[in-house]
Amino acid sequence: MTQHKLTSCQPLIVGIGGGKGGVGKSMVSSNLAVQYALAGLKVIIIDLDFGAANLHTIFGLRQPPKSLGDYFNSPRSQLANYLVKTNVDGLQLVPSSGFVPELANLRHQQRVKLVNHIKTLDCDLVLLDLGAGSSLNVVDFFSMCHAGIVVATPEPTAVVNAYEFLKNVVYRIFFRMLKNNKHLTLLLKQSIKPNNALGIRTIADLIREVRKHSEWAADTIEDVCNDLCFHLVFNQARKTSDLQLGTKLNEICRKYLGIQLNFSGMVFFSEEVPACVYKMCPISLAAPDSVTSKTLKSIAATTFNRIARQLMDENxxxxxxxxxxxxxxxxxxxxxxxxxxxxxxxxxxxxxxLTPAALEMVGLES
Ligand SMILES: Nc1ncnc2c1ncn2[C@@H]1O[C@H](COP(=O)(O)OP(=O)(O)O)[C@@H](O)[C@H]1O
Ligand SMILES: [Mg+2]
Known part of the structure; x- marks a missing residue:
């Protein structure tokens, strides 16, 4: 993930994932995109949820004029030709419309092509709104980003899903790193299995086993874990004590994956959010003074600062x-x-x- 360092002409690429569907990945990514654009950055948001693409509707487009399906279906296509304007200055969208079966299982080469094209886009920041689950598509895109935002609801199921998702991402990075070493690749495969015969339960155990074969590989795994940059957003929270699940998730990630999370913030459940989905407008635009929009603005600022400082190797x-x-x-x-x-x-x-119009004024549909 952080193996790509920023250069002056490359946009920062941030993935938004989290395992479970419906937790609010698209809500968070669309609103962060709006917040960054309002703050003056040139932003592009890409809908990579091929199974349930909905970013275009969030931005008020019933039928986008072009989409990623067309991009992948034409061999010489350039991603820059698939950008669609939104009603926010400085924010463009690459939509995916409908369910396109061939997108569900992209080949690795197709994913690499997309990421290479993303790096050449003329903007400051690219946000990737990823699909649910831990399919290779989702995990591969996430692990190719400079940084990742993990969205979860503070419920045990969603938190377990977020952990499984991160585990898949971390292992995907290791597999790519060690792909030329058959023996270590086999070791990685074995170590993923629960109750494996090597007794590998944690990343510390894995590093110990890898070190028996290669000092370099063991040190590299350690460095990668120290450098990884994941940011947790809790969404649809109902009470402040929901935070405890975040602490738990961080502890488990530290113990079993050897990674440390950053806490980006917590968005409470609000009826205004689905009301804005009906209005086909992100809440940051429809109700900029709402608690939810202000929280999302603060999450945007905190996360961006942390990512930038980490990539610049600051303290x-x-x-x-x-x-x-x-x-x-x-x-x-x-x-x-x-x-x-x-x-x-x-x-x-x-x-x-109250009349429907009056209800709309306060952010609620009739
Ligand atoms: N903070 C929130 N409060 C209330 N409803 C929310 C909140 N965040 C998301 N939702 C609702 O949850 C549903 C799923 O959100 P979405 O962003 O599409 O999830 P995902 O992209 O993870 O599948 C949407 O109907 C959305 O309106
Ligand atoms: Mg989504």
Whole structure:
């Protein structure tokens, strides 16, 4: 992941993944894209959820004029020709429309072609909105990015999915790194299996076994784990104590994968979000003053700063626990303000004395 260092003419590439479907990857990626564009960056967001492409609808396009399906179907295509304007200055979209079966299993070469084209795009930042699950498509794209944002809901199932997703990403990086060494590739394959005969349960165990064969490979795995740059966003949270699951996920990632997460922030469940989906407009544009939009703005700034500093090899960021502790106060305030908004919306719905237009004014569909 961080093996590609930034050069002055390459955009920063950030993947948004997380394992489970419906947790809010597209909501987070579309709104971060809007926030970065509003902050003055030239941004391109690419819909890589080939099974359930929906970014174009989030940005108000019922039928996009062109899509990634056409790009992959024409051998000489250039990604730059598949950009579609959005209604935000500085933000363009590469849509994927409908379900295109041949996209579900792209060949490695096709993925490499796309990533090579992404690197030549004329912009500052490229966001990849990835599909659910840990298919090779999803994991490969994520592991080719400079940095990754993991979106999860604070529920045990989603957190387990996020962990499995990260494990697949980390192993994908190791497999690519050691692909020329048959023996170590075999060792990696064995080590993935639960209860493997080598007794490998953690990355520390793996490094110990790899070191018996190659000092270089063991050191490289250690370096990769230290350099990996993943940022956790909790979405659709209901209470502040949901944060504890984040701490748990970080502990498990540290123990079993040898990686440390960054805590980007927590977005609370808000009825305004699905209302904006109906309006076909990201909440950051439709309701910029809402608690949700302000939280997303802060997540955008925090994450970008951390990624940039890490890629420039600046001092290591605070630990996950320190980051959570620092964010605690604003999360409590967000929670209280969000609760008031939800109660207000609920009341308005119960007492049906507001017209549809009036409801729209406060962000809720009739
Ligand atoms: N913070 C939130 N509060 C309420 N609903 C949300 C929130 N985030 C996402 N949603 C809703 O959850 C659904 C799934 O979100 P989406 O971004 O499409 O998930 P994914 O891309 O992970 O499959 C959408 O209907 C969206 O409106
Ligand atoms: Mg999605």
């Amino acid at each position: 290591a960021p605070d630990s996950f626990d320190q980051q959570i502790a620092r964010a605690g106060h604003s999360i409590q305030t967000d929670f209280e303000r969000n609760l008031l908004t939800q109660k207000r919306l609920q009341k308005m719905r119960e007492r049906q004395y």
